[in-house]
Amino acid sequence: MLQFILNQNIHTEETLDPNTTVLNYLRQHCGKTGTKEGCASGDCGACTVVVGELVGDDIRYRTLNSCLTFVPALHGKQLITVEDLKHDGALHPVQQAMADCHGSQCGFCTPGFVMSLFALDKNHPEHDHAATLEALSGNLCRCTGYRPILAAAQQALNTPHTDHFDAAHAHTLRMLRDIHPTGPTELSANGHRCFIPQTTAQLAELYQQHPEARLLAGGTDLALEVTQFHRALPTLIHVGQISEMKTLTVLEDRLEVGAAVALTDLYATLSQHFPDFGELLHRFASLQIRNQGTLGGNIGNASPIGDSPPLLIALDAKLQLRCGTQQRTIALEDFFLDYRKTVLTAGEFIEKIIIPTSENVEFRAYKVSKRIDDDISAVCAAFAVRLEAGIVAQIRIAFGGMAATPKRALNAEQALLGQPWHVTTIEQGCLALAQDFTPLSDFRASKEYRLLVAQNLMRKWHLELNAPLTTTRVTDYV
Amino acid sequence: MSNHHHPVASQAEQEAQFRADLKTGVGKGLKHESADKHVTGEAIYIDDRPEFPNQLHVVARLSDRAHARITHIDITPCYNFPGVAIAITAQDVPGELDIGPLVAGDPLLADGVVQYVGQPVIAVAANSMDIARQAAQAAIIEYEDLDPVLDVVEALEKQHFVLDPHQHKRGDAVGALAQAPNRLQGELHIGGQEHFYLETQISSVMPTEDGGMIVYTSSQHPTEIQKLVASVLGVPMHRVTTDMRRMGGGFGGKETQAAGPACLCAVIAHLTKRPTKMRLARVDDMLMTGKRHPFYARYDVGFDDQGVLQGVKIDLAGNCGYSADLSGSIVDRAMFHADNAYYLGDALITGYRCKTNLASNTAYRGFGGPQGMMAIEEIMDCIARYLGKDPLDVRKANYYGQTERNVTHYHQTVEHNILEHITSELERTADYAQRRKDIVEFNRQSPVLKKGLALTPVKFGISFTASFLNQAGALLHVYTDGSIHLNHGGTEMGQGLNTKVAQIVAEVLQVELDQIQISATRTDKVPNTSPTAASSGADLNGKAAQNAAQTIKDRLINFASEHFKVQPDEVIFHNGHIKVGAHYLSFPELASLAYYHQISLSATGYYRTPKIYYDREKAAGHPFYYFAYGAACCETIVDTLTGEYKMLRTDILHDVGASLNPAIDIGQIEGGFVQGMGWLTTEELVWNEQGKLMTNSPASYKIPAVSDMPLDFRVHLVESRQNPEDTVFHSKAVGEPPFMLGIAAWCAIKDAVASVGDYRIQPRIDAPATPERVLRGIQQLRADIVSSTHVSTEQGQ
Incomplete structure (x- = not known):
């Protein structure tokens, strides 16, 4: 049995297919069509909703992609959708700001932006540019070029206000406590079931009984099997309620x-x-x-x-x-x-x-992708080094995107270990990298680019440690 | 009908209001008419409409072959799924199978042969999308592979075309090239672009009692949907009504490409007598529908020592995909914009329409214009590097003149050109000269990160180049309470067209915007409409609505002058009130009075653009009513170790004539720039060797996100510049022109890379300039430096 709050009402679902996404639940089961499907893969944010969760004595509001979230994840929480924001005929301050600042053109991405702004507003009482960019990094708009949406964030957060969620805070808190799950439960329909254990021990036992089950944590990758590959997930075990x-x-x-x-x-x-x-x-x-x-x-x-x-x-x-x-x-x-x-x-x-968490290790990491935000790495590199008197005393290097698994660059490490921390050593390391990896070409990057970038990242790493005042990252420009 | 419950204002009150100004007319920065509905989720898109009882959902099964003969189709397994109503193939289409917009070549379902990966082969309708999809996958389709052509250069070499080439010619380009003091040749690949409208293609169709259909569609071209639905059903157009309230984005992608889902729905609704809906999953949308044409350009240019062009030969090869669609006009427009803002000298521009086994590429904001401009902007940079000049100086040296050097290569005179003014103003406000110095200094000191700066112009021709499309209609009703219902032939896709058109009517009739209701664009209200495309929406439909409003206003003036026994010029409309002689009436009072005196309060309006023609035989004419101008200055920073970059600052100055709505116009400029920048930077379409689009979802196809916006983004309209032509309130079109301001971002990246070679070598960076292409450009440039040093050393010996 599943219990959650939707628009100040407690919803109880006993027979609902646990493969149902929150998006489909809203649009098809509840007739709430304000939340849009743009991609069904968690990449565009048009389906963004906010979930309120009991944390200590407070409610924590966070955005999520309703297209990638299965309904069992709502258990014990409050679901807030774009329809809930307007109150007594008046727009919510974030909605008003979006309208005032010309933040919508075609309007299709707008409900998602509004929900991201709503959560931003709840989590950041004052306007903060970096937090705004972070809040909106998962919402794509094809019309505006974003400038007016950032202006809306600024207007909304710079204008002191409270809203009807603040007014209902005590009541919502009471309801969240009332529905706070105390024991394991499950949801099943259409031959699909989802177990919702409360403890690691319950999880361990369930998983042994159902080794065929798929573990559902965030589900942001798993849900793609349903929404993109159209495969059913007959048995799920949701681990999101296990506080340990x-x-x-x-x-x-x-x-x-x-x-x-x-x-x-x-x-x-x-x-x-x-x-x-x-x-x-x-x-x-x-x-x-x-x-x-x-x-x-x-x-x-x-x-x-x-x-x-x-x-x-x-x-x-x-x-x-x-x-x-x-x-x-x-x-x-x-x-x-x-x-x-x-x-x-x-x-x-x-x-x-x-x-x-060793104090002595210098750690650096780099991600290279086509787009800076919300993209998958062409190459991801991480370096952990300990230098002693200019000699590489300890070294670990690992890469993603360079092989079938995330992998250590053992040859490169060997080329560096015990050597002076010098550009010629790094060049030896770069040569050795070619022995470590035979990357593949795909739509993200060619194998040649992957290897060259991996080598260049070693060079950059070296430069950064040697000349910490030199700017070397475009991401430092914000 | 009675107004007795309205308190009647006193004459003094009415006079006071009459003397005040309208709050919501033309020129005001009003918000989008649907803004409040957008932000609350109350705006209804087709998928949000309550479902009809008994409604079917349609899913198509797509070809997984780029080119193959279909040897066998068995749809019987589809019926094993409970809830499946029907599965259809090409043979089940009752009327015409082909839905090509201008020429045949686009079968609704593949007929005997498939021509691209993603082509619909069968369609299945069921109670739910899920079941329809499963059933569609169960059909057995067998193929015999044929050789595909996937590469535009291969198609060009084989003369594998969807339509014949076309040429613009002035003077003797070959001779001019031979005599020019300096000469450069090169080539450039320009990528395509997925529209990525947030709302995927969708249609919902309801059969009517006469064997007709009501078609709800997300389309920029309702009349074409009407025509094609009638055609696939084999019924007259009057049986089909298209209803289009709003699109969740269009950008050209819903000009012809909306027809497939609408026609499939209609055929199935016809066969099953049930309401039918088809909404494309994002991946299906990206595989099935056409995109911006990738282009391959090669050029040969001659220029003097100042960088002024003497002769130009450019070949523009559009990758059209498997059918003609709109490629004829799109490659034409690329050719028309091969000059961008520059006098080419003796010129020979050739456009090729290459046929490849890809989805049929289609309209996209700029309609070939952006691709045409890319070659000449690359040429400007190359000349600058060759001569060691600032690229901006070369650009300015080649600008069209005011009284000479002012005729295009298609023999239209460039009039009212304000680019010199825009450029000098932008140079000043963007502090170009100082920043150029600062950047050179920064680059000298920064080993890894390099900054780049570019200022590029846009001159964009406004009008459909298919001249007959430059017409529009409107329908206006005034009700007896003074409220107004307005329809026009344009479609609202987010660009604020309805807001602008309502502002125009508000201005003419001197009523506030909230008095005017615009409802869905419907083919039974305004017939025979042109697509909302070519930036023409407000120009054409605004004029048509203005004419409709003026017709009613004239009737009211005539009526009032007769009724109150005053001269017509004593009847004056202002701010919701009408002064008749010395007497004041409110607009509702006059409307009601006119009704009681049997005056028609409904009118159509019509407009066609004057002056335009094009003689295709001579490749000469006046295809554009006027030009829109703008310029952008971009600064970027590039990581020379990874090829990553970030846009630091963008300044834009753009010409919209006398703005109908500055807020909406600025929104179009900002959005257009960012979309143009996306096209040339992160948005990369990648097909595999089998011709399948691999970047077929937003997980792999990266449109700009919020952090890609320039960190400092300043957009201004050129002030106090009425369009000298008689456009609606002397405004200018704004939909497409700002898109090409994005070219400045691409040039800025190349400028940053060029710094590595002391600005004397132009890096070869095709579009889009992904980090990988940028890094490759850097590598190549470094190799060029090494080899040139080598050569000069040898020469020194």
Whole structure:
């Protein structure tokens, strides 16, 4: 049984196909057509909705792509759509600003922008340009060129206001507490079922009973099987309610990240320890995706172009895996076997990711893609080095986009290790890179470009460490 | 009908209002008429309409071959899925199968042969899209592969054309080239572009009692949909009504390409007697429908030591895809804009319409004009590098003159040219000269990042080059309460056309905008319309609506003058009130009074553009009523290690004549620029060796996102410049011209790269300038430097 709030009303769904996306639920089941389908792949943001979630004593509002979110993810939460914003015949301040600033032309992307602005408004009481860009990075507009939409954000956030969500805050909080899930549940219809466990132990047991099940975390990749490839997912286990797996623990020498921690929740901690990891997270898909997508998911789907694995491999991260009551810890670099193949056995899942936080290691990461925001890397590179008296004392280099899996550049590492930190050493490393990788050509990049960029990123890394005052990144211009 | 519940204002109050000004007429920066509905989600697009009971959903099965003979189709497996109503092939179309807009070549469903990956072969209708899709996939289709032509250069060499080549010729280009002091040759590939309207193609069709159809369609060309639906059904046009309220974006992609879904729906509605809807999934839309034509250009130019062109020979080969569609006019327009803003000297421009096994490329904002301009802008840069000059100086040296050097290569005189003014103003406000110096200095000191600067002009011809299309109609009703219902032949795709046309009517009748309701564009209200295309929407439909409003106004003036026994010139409309002699009436009072005196309050309006003609035999004429002008100055920063870049600043000065609505016009300019920049930077169409489009979703095809907008973006309208021609309130068209301002972004990237070679070598960077192409350009340029150093060393020895 599923319970959530929609427009201040508690909805209870007992028999709903768990393969139903929130978008289809809204448009086809509820007749709410304000939320639009632009791509059904989480790339355009026209379907953006906001979900309110109980966090401590407060409600946290976040955007997500309703086209990629299955309804079980709404369990215990508040769903807010564009229809809910206008109140007593008056536009919400973010709607008013969009209209005043000429932020809509054809209007089809507009509801999605409005919802992203609404969440921005809820999370940033004052206007902040960087936060605005981040909030809108997952919303495509083909008409305006964005300038008037940024103006609308500025107008809305610079005008002090409260709205009817603020007025109903206590009431909403009460309702969220009332429907807060206390035990495991499931949703099934059409021969499709979704289990919603509350604890890791329940998950472990369920997954052993149903090793054929697909684990649903953020679902931002998994949902594509339904929305793009039109395949059914008969058995799902939703891990989004398991608080143990959504915990991020900072220890003296490491971070322990629950596999179901949303990428958005990693930002503060990771950017503190590894500024480049934080910067890359900002360019990781879009805010909508990061609000849903998890670190465990990004690793578990074993894509060769996932952005976090190369960074984590360079940082020598470990995975804690679990199968039933059995746990084991392995190095992340040993996790990937081949294209989309991992060491996971039937019923085994990633429980947490362990990231060492050594003070002595200089960490740098680079993402190269056609478009700066919300694009998949052509090449993703990560370097972790420790220099002692000008000599490379410790080195780990990993790349994404260069092989069938995210992979260490072992030959390049060997070429550097024990050598003086010098441009000639780097050139040796660049030569060795060609031994490490035989990249493929595809629509993102040619193999020649991939290899050249990988080598040039080594050169850039060297330059950056040597001449920290030289600007080397176009992304520094904001 | 009675107005008795309205309190009647006193004469003094009415006089006061009469003396005040209208708040919402022409020239005001009003918001889009649907803005409030857009932001609340209340604006209804076709997919948002309540579904008809018993409605069917249509999904097409697409060819997975670029070129093949269909040897066998078995649709019986489709019927194994519960909920499937019908599966159809080409043989089931009752009327004409071909839906080519001008010439045949576009079968609604493949007939015996498939010509591109993505071509619809069968269509299946079921209770849901999901079932229809599954059933369509279950059909058995067998093919025998034929050789495809996938490359435009191959098509050009084989003279594999959808239509014959055409030439513009002035003087003796070959002779001029031979005699020119300097000569350069080169070639350029210019990429296509996916429209990526946010709302995919969609149509919803309801059968009517006479065997006709009401067709709800997201189309820029309702009349063509009407005509083609009638044609595939084999019924007269009067049985079919097209209804088009709004599109979620068009950009040219819904000029001809909306017809397929509408006609498939109509055929199935006809066969099943059930209402039918077809909404394309994004991937299907991107595979099925045509895009902006990729072009291959090669040139041979001669110029003097100042960089002034003496002779020019340019070949423009449009990659048309498998059929003609609108490619004739599109390649024509590329040729018409091969000069952009420059006097070419003796010129020979040849346009080729290459046939390839891709989706049939189609209209897209600029309609070939942008591709035509790309070659000459590349040439300007090449000349500048060759002579060691600033590219802007070369551009200015080649601008059309005011009294001489002012005739185009198709023999139209360029009149009222304000580009020199725009350029000097923009140079000043953008601080071009100082920034040029600063950038050279920055580049000297920055090892990895290099800045680039470019200022490029746009001169864009306004009018359909198919002259007969330059006509429009409108229908205006005034009701007895003074409210006004307006229809015109144009379509609203976000460009604010309805807002502008309503402002025009408001201005003529001197009523506020909220008195005017524009409803869906319908073929039973305004017949025989032209597509909303060629930037002509407001020019044509605005004039037609103005004429309709003037007709009613004239009737009201005549009536009032007779009724109140005053001279017609004593009847004056102003701000919702009419002064008749010394007496004041409100507009509703006059409307009501006129009705009681049996005056018709409904009128049509019609307009056709004067002055335009083109003699194709002579390749000469006056195809454009006027030109729109603009210029953009872009600064970018490029990473020479990865090819990545960022737009730092863009200044635009653009000419819209006397603006009908400055807010909407600025929106068109900003949006056009960013779309043009996207075309030339990140938007890359990649097909695999089998001819399948690999960049077929927004995951792989990257239109500009919010961070791609220039960090500093300043857009201004040229002030106090009425269009000297008699256009509607002396405004100028704005839909397409600003798109080509995006060329400045591409030139700025090349400028940054050229700094690596001390601005003496033009990097070869085809469009779109993806980071990969930029890095390749840098590599090639570095190799050129090495080899030229090598050569000069050898010479030194």
